Amino acid sequence: MSAYVVFTRESTEDSAELDTYMNTVAPTFEGHPIKFLALYGKLDKLEGTGPEGIVILEFPSMADAQAWxxxxxxxxxxxxxxxxxxxxxxxxxGQSP
Incomplete structure (x- = not known):
């Protein structure tokens, strides 16, 4: 059953460290079955104070998500x-169809 890793960025504290992360994370995906569903796209904050950004990654299973x-x-x-x-x-x- 699919699993989703959801990153919700609440606030930026050190943009240089965050830039380093963004510039070095891609190689960590190699060899892992990842599908990118959302990558800091436009947000429509419907209720409450929304986050700065959201990333959603899909994996074939919880074990695959945890392994990465x-x-x-x-x-x-x-x-x-x-x-x-x-x-x-x-x-x-996720849910089965």
């Missing part, structure tokens, strides 16, 4: 994201 997120290559790059901005990150399982 927990991989040493991603975790090394994620350190820059942690310094650069406040995020909420969630993995959610």
């Amino acid at each position: 997120y927990n991989s040493p290559s991603y975790q090394a790059v994620a350190a820059h994201r942690h310094k650069g901005a406040t995020y909420r990150v969630t993995i959610v399982e």
Whole structure:
């Protein structure tokens, strides 16, 4: 069953660190079955105070999503994201058709 990693950027704290993250994250995707569904597209904030940006990644399963997120290559790059901005990150399982 598909799984989705949802990154919600709440606020930017250090744009240089966030730039480093953005410029180094792509190689962490190699060898992982990722489909990019949303990448900081236009937001229409319908209720409440919305986030600065959202990324949604699709994986074939929770195990695939966790394998990428927990991989040493991603975790090394994620350190820059942690310094650069406040995020909420969630993995959610999809529904079967």
